[in-house]
Amino acid sequence: MSTSKASDEGVQNDFLPLFDGTEVPISDGKKTQLYINTRNILFVAVGAFTKNKPTDLIVEIQGRLPNQVEVKPLTKMDYIRILKETKDNILSQAIKSIKTEGITLVFTDSAINEIATVAEEVNRHDEDTGARRLVAIIDTVLEEINFSAPEIYEEYSKPGKNVM
Numbered sequence: 001m002s003t004s005k006a007s008d009e010g011v012q013n014d015f016l017p018l019f020d021g022t023e024v025p026i027s028d029g030k031k032t033q034l035y036i037n038t039r040n041i042l043f044v045a046v047g048a049f050t051k052n053k054p055t056d057l058i059v060e061i062q063g064r065l066p067n068q069v070e071v072k073p074l075t076k077m078d079y080i081r082i083l084k085e086t087k088d089n090i091l092s093q094a095i096k097s098i099k100t101e102g103i104t105l106v107f108t109d110s111a112i113n114e115i116a117t118v119a120e121e122v123n124r125h126d127e128d129t130g131a132r133r134l135v136a137i138i139d140t141v142l143e144e145i146n147f148s149a150p151e152i153y154e155e156y157s158k159p160g161k162n163v164m
Contacts, residue, residue: 012058019064079116082131090138101149
């Protein structure tokens with residue numbers, strides 16, 4: 001990309017071939033280079049140009065992204081639903097990950113409620129990253145547990161110490 005700001009014309013011009021359909025090289029980690037054709041890919045530019053008015057964008061981008069929708073911030077209930085109802089949600093992933101260390105992790109409704117409250121508050125007062133905020137919060141909450149998992153397992157797997 002030409003520059004670092006999405007609002008810069010160079011960046012916008014760099015997007016045009018992707019929108020129109022081009023062969024994009026993809027590295028598979030080896031010397032083999034794969035290509036993906038973008039002709040039949042639907043592009044959704046979520047957040048990329050949110051600090052711009054539509055008229056600030058170059059005419060070519062305006063024509064290729066004709067629909068603009070304003071989204072509302074997620075609510076605490078939205079975060080709870082994301083944490084509890086979505087398939088392979090971040091909590092399920094964390095539980096499966098720590099289980100590889102022999103530890104069974106449980107998130108109570110109270111804990112989920114608190115995580116959702118924090119996500120809503122931080123997004124309201126800081127940059128609103130939406131549901132991505134949940135990843136940062138869960139990572140912070142589990143940082144010490146993940147780091148200490150082998151020692152925790154060793155200590156609590158001794159006879160008579162099943163619960164932490």
